[in-house]
Amino acid sequence: MSNPFLADDERSLLLMRIKELEERHTTFRDSVVCAFNQLLDLKDISTGVHSTRLAEWALRVARKLDIPEECLYQVEVAALLHDVGKIGVPDAMLKKAGKLTAEERAIINRHPEYSWSILRLFSGLEEASLYALHHHESVDGSGYPAGLTGTNIPLPSRIVSVIDAYDAMVSNRCYRKGMPHEEAIRRLVASSGSQFDAAVVQTFIPIAEQDADDVFAAAGTSSSAAL
Numbered sequence: 001m002s003n004p005f006l007a008d009d010e011r012s013l014l015l016m017r018i019k020e021l022e023e024r025h026t027t028f029r030d031s032v033v034c035a036f037n038q039l040l041d042l043k044d045i046s047t048g049v050h051s052t053r054l055a056e057w058a059l060r061v062a063r064k065l066d067i068p069e070e071c072l073y074q075v076e077v078a079a080l081l082h083d084v085g086k087i088g089v090p091d092a093m094l095k096k097a098g099k100l101t102a103e104e105r106a107i108i109n110r111h112p113e114y115s116w117s118i119l120r121l122f123s124g125l126e127e128a129s130l131y132a133l134h135h136h137e138s139v140d141g142s143g144y145p146a147g148l149t150g151t152n153i154p155l156p157s158r159i160v161s162v163i164d165a166y167d168a169m170v171s172n173r174c175y176r177k178g179m180p181h182e183e184a185i186r187r188l189v190a191s192s193g194s195q196f197d198a199a200v201v202q203t204f205i206p207i208a209e210q211d212a213d214d215v216f217a218a219a220g221t222s223s224s225a226a227l
């Protein structure tokens with residue numbers, strides 16, 4: 001809307017200034033996301049390859065499930081930074097090879113709330129913070145932190161839940177070897193409708209199939225590796 005109190009040249013100067021500030025804000029927001037991603041890498045919570053792969057998969061699944069293009073940035077950030085709250089969990093628990101005690105499990109299970117409390121502080125990442133908060137919910141209500149069910153769980157959180165579980169199953173960890181692609185898919189399907197959203201699983205399977213060889217090459221194993 002044109003302002004009758006501003007001359008044309010003043011108005012165009014003002015518009016240029018607004019555009020410049022918007023660009024600066026976007027650049028700053030992107031650097032914050034990259035910095036956190038780097039932090040996760042340094043803490044060895046996720047590697048660069050892992051998080052880039054998750055973000056790419058999340059976007060492909062989101063597009064197939066008709067999440068509007070203008071919402072995809074928040075989905076991408078949630079896929080990249082959903083576990084940022086693990087920074088608040090002691091390494092001795094995150095990397096424990098043996099069985100976790102109930103107390104240790106309870107502390108680890110607080111990480112989605114920690115992720116939310118960090119991401120929500122950044123203006124422009126509010127939606128991503130909510131998606132991160134709910135990435136360990138199960139569609140049957142047995143997940144955490146809120147015990148949400150079905151479509152009450154934000155769709156991007158349901159997407160992150162499936163792709164993160166697949167990635168965790170096929171990746172090598174310091175305390176166990178990654179499982180074969182076929183077994184990981186079998187487990188996703190077996191838990192469809194209880195832990196995972198069945199439509200998200202079905203949408204993700206062809207994508208995982210397509211990328212399986214690249215994923216296993218990056219993980220230093222093969223898609224037919226023994227359990």
Ligand SMILES: [Fe+2]
Nearest residue numbers: 082083135136
């Ligand atoms: Fe998590």
